[in-house]
Amino acid sequence: MLILDLVGVPDEEIVRDYALTRVGIEPMREMMAGRFSALLLDPEVAEATVSALSCTPSYMRVTLKMLREEYGGAAGYLKDRLGFSDEDVAKIIENLSPKEE
Helix, strand or coil, X not given: CHHHHHCCCCHHHHXXXXXXXXXXXXXXXXXXXXXXXXXXXXXXHHHHHHHHHHCCHHHHHHHHHHHHHHHCCHHHHHHHCCCCCHHHHHHHHHHHCCCCC
């Protein structure tokens, strides 16, 4: 999601991509929920964990909204929270963006 946002993929495409994650997670979902069972005792954490494992489009929409509100997008998150420089972010975008031929 961070990379997709960073290179300018529209939100609804990010949401669709995230929803497809469920196909890959589904066979392991029960095992993953078991690993988080201690966390699931807290109702607030349980709700967030179940939402994350369900890969619902609304969960990704909320995540993208929060990313924009708190950091201005993926670039802001990479710089503010992870310590990337402007040059680092620019290089990532350059390397991952489609090249014109």
